[in-house]
Amino acid sequence: MSTASYDVIVVGAGSMGMSAGYHLASRGARTLLIDAFDPPHNNGSHHGEPRLIRHAYSGGAIYTELALRSHELWNELEDASGEKLLVQSGVINMGSPGVYSLEDKRDRSAAFNVEIEYLDADEIQKRWPGIQLPEHYQGLYEPKAGYLFSERCVAAYRKQALAAGAELLVNTLIRHIEADGEGVAVHTPSGIIRAGKVIVSAGAWFKTLEPFITLPIRPVRKTVGWFESAETLFNESVFPGFTLGTENGGYYGFPSIGGAGVKIGRHDTGVPWLPGEEVKPFGSYPEDEGDIRRALETFMPQAAGKLLRGAVCKYEFTPDEDFIIDVHPEQPNVLLAGGFSGHGFKFSSAVGELLADLALDGSTKRDIGLFSLARFQQAPSR
Structure with missing residues (x-):
């Protein structure tokens, strides 16, 4: 593959990544999604549907806020895709x-x-x-709670992301990520691809990206x-x-x-x-x-x-089972989304929207301090 340039590259196009890719592309961002497999697949955390969606959540208020927003976005995805994705079973x-x-x-x-x-x-x-x-x-x-057909959800976001102009590179294992003065370079077996921003949502595969980032996952x-x-x-x-x-x-x-x-x-x-x-x-x-x-x-x-x-x-x-959604501790052009700890899928529609906010606007209206890397005694870094 020849060197290309994108506004945002999403590394890991599973639940969170595919949603982020859709929200980015729908706002006009030149978006590339890269996955080590061909989503939806059985090598991550989204297969074996369904998944619960609940709104009454303990922990920080951000969880209930995101759950309610996610429900709205799943309904919107249903309407756009024509697929039955959510069942309000209680x-x-x-x-x-x-x-x-x-x-x-x-x-x-x-x-x-x-x-x-x-x-x-x-x-x-x-x-x-x-x-x-x-x-x-x-x-x-x-x-009003229920369950989501998780593999259908990922497939629906994939279809909508591509329709919105995103590109998808499947069966591609990232070799290395590096940030420099020109943005971020993602090294693949076929070549180096550059972008202004990178979102890393690698799920259980974050360890393959060390030492660029080491997370307590x-x-x-x-x-x-x-x-x-x-x-x-x-x-x-x-x-x-x-x-x-x-x-x-x-x-x-x-x-x-x-x-x-x-x-x-x-x-x-x-x-x-x-x-x-x-x-x-x-x-x-x-x-x-x-x-x-x-x-x-x-x-x-x-x-x-x-x-x-x-x-x-x-x-x-993660050690506290709360998510990690934050900027790389040394690279401001790299966003990290991980550690969804077995209860994250229901939130992925809203997390993707939130990641698009952070990548394109540099901020989000939501208080995501609970998900900061700073909560760990020693912030993970290179």
């Missing part, structure tokens, strides 16, 4: 108060006028008879499974998405969509993984099925049937 957040407090979510909901219902264990079981909870468990139900191998379920209790017309915080771990899941079985995954734990290492297939470890099956057997026994399908994806944990 989401029931359940947990033991000792390990999974719902107070932050309830307070945040009030501040942002998010519609919720606060339910005790008995009320949850009456509404969804497939759920069996200890009597001290509590729940917070969001009727820990990639881990995660598994999810789909289990044969009593359809009258768990099909998508009667059962919501869910989160479940227990004394033995945190879980999330979805109704049986089209008879595929209840999908469940575990948020905590996971096997460490590094780029270049083999990603062992589902079933390689006893806990791949064992952890999630035990949760179903305990809390949703009629959804703990035969394993119908298993899948492996990746999380990218």
Whole structure:
């Protein structure tokens, strides 16, 4: 490839990157997206759909703000693409108060006028008879929350980005990034490509870009499974998405969509993984099925049937599980977006918009201080 010049190059065209590419190109920026694979693909964090979208969030207010904006943008993408991307199934957040407090979510909901219902264990079981909870468990139900078809979302943003004028370079592993007085140079196997700004959203692959940037991101191998379920209790017309915080771990899941079985995954734990290492297939470890099956057997026994399908994806944990969205500590023309820690997909439509703001305007109206590199004791750098 001959040397080319762009306003912005996006390195990593998965969930966040593809969204950013669309928002950049739709504003008239000369945009190039580069990915090591051909998105949507199964080498990152967006495959194995669906993904939950919730608005009642604990932590900083920025999460609820972004979740609400993301929902608007997913609706806009649906309209533009003609694809069904979001299902408002409702989401029931359940947990033991000792390990999974719902107070932050309830307070945040009030501040942002998010519609919720606060339910005790008995009320949850009456509404969804497939759920069996200890009597001290509590729940917070969001009727306007639901789930996203993540691979469709990435494919839809890809189509819209290209239609808006973005270019996409697939199956291209970046060798090196360097910033100089003329902008930023991205070294690929086919040559050097230059841009005024670069957004790096490399997911679990950030380590391949060291020493240009070293971030406190820990990639881990995660598994999810789909289990044969009593359809009258768990099909998508009667059962919501869910989160479940227990004394033995945190879980999330979805109704049986089209008879595929209840999908469940575990948020905590996971096997460490590094780029270049083999990603062992589902079933390689006893806990791949064992952890999630035990949760179903305990809390949703009629959804703990035969394993119908298993899948492996990746999380990218930061130490505090908050995101990293910031400028490179030494290179002001390089933006970093990473560490989305297994709960980031729902936000990707709004994160892409935010990254376009930062790249084109140099600022954003949103308070993203929570995502700053400065929160770590020693800011990661070269």
